[in-house]
Amino acid sequence: MLTATEAEGPGRRTAIWVQGCTIRCRGCFNPHMWAAAGGTVVQVAEWIPRVLDEAAGAGVEGITLLGGEPFEQAAPLARLAAAAQARGLSVMTFTGYEYADLTEWARRRRDIRDLLGRTDLLADGPFRADLLDRERPWVGSANQGLRALTERYRGLECVTAPDRVEVRVGADGTIAVNGWSDVDALDALLADLGTRGDKPCR
Numbered sequence: 001m002l003t004a005t006e007a008e009g010p011g012r013r014t015a016i017w018v019q020g021c022t023i024r025c026r027g028c029f030n031p032h033m034w035a036a037a038g039g040t041v042v043q044v045a046e047w048i049p050r051v052l053d054e055a056a057g058a059g060v061e062g063i064t065l066l067g068g069e070p071f072e073q074a075a076p077l078a079r080l081a082a083a084a085q086a087r088g089l090s091v092m093t094f095t096g097y098e099y100a101d102l103t104e105w106a107r108r109r110r111d112i113r114d115l116l117g118r119t120d121l122l123a124d125g126p127f128r129a130d131l132l133d134r135e136r137p138w139v140g141s142a143n144q145g146l147r148a149l150t151e152r153y154r155g156l157e158c159v160t161a162p163d164r165v166e167v168r169v170g171a172d173g174t175i176a177v178n179g180w181s182d183v184d185a186l187d188a189l190l191a192d193l194g195t196r197g198d199k200p201c202r
């Protein structure tokens, strides 16, 4: 989790990565998040207010759910999203599934219906390394959709803007990178920093 970032959706946001994704796109930047095991196991009832208190303290406008695959943990994330919206925060969700499939599954899956219903801005579809998108912010490839599911971000579907990457250097010298960047440019940056760390999370 990143309490405050400006590289994972509109404005300043709290970003939450979930562990586990069965889609397994070729060229995925987060293959270390494919396995269901890993990450940090949390007790949702206690974790949600703590996350939202941290988000409020950081003055963010919303939360962003990324993976891994959020719709493979839709029920607890729908609870988080509902609690975030109740506190006036927006919700952006990234998914490797197609919106058309999600809406179809939502007819019989309450967890999917609930998370879709609590998402203001959805980035959907699998990452395609052969269709890199260099025009729109946040999404990685041209096949992916950017959909305003509520009025909150209406108009953002058509926005064009440079991709953004954030680099944090800790007091102990650790370097953390998030956001989205051209892979070659990021490799050059990491080489300049003297590391070959994880590629950006998306």
Ligand code: SF4
Pocket: 021, 022, 023, 024, 025, 028, 029, 030, 031, 033, 067, 068, 069, 095, 096, 097, 126, 127, 202
């Ligand atoms: S790009 Fe997203 S949907 Fe595709 S394998 Fe990676 S985490 Fe899963």
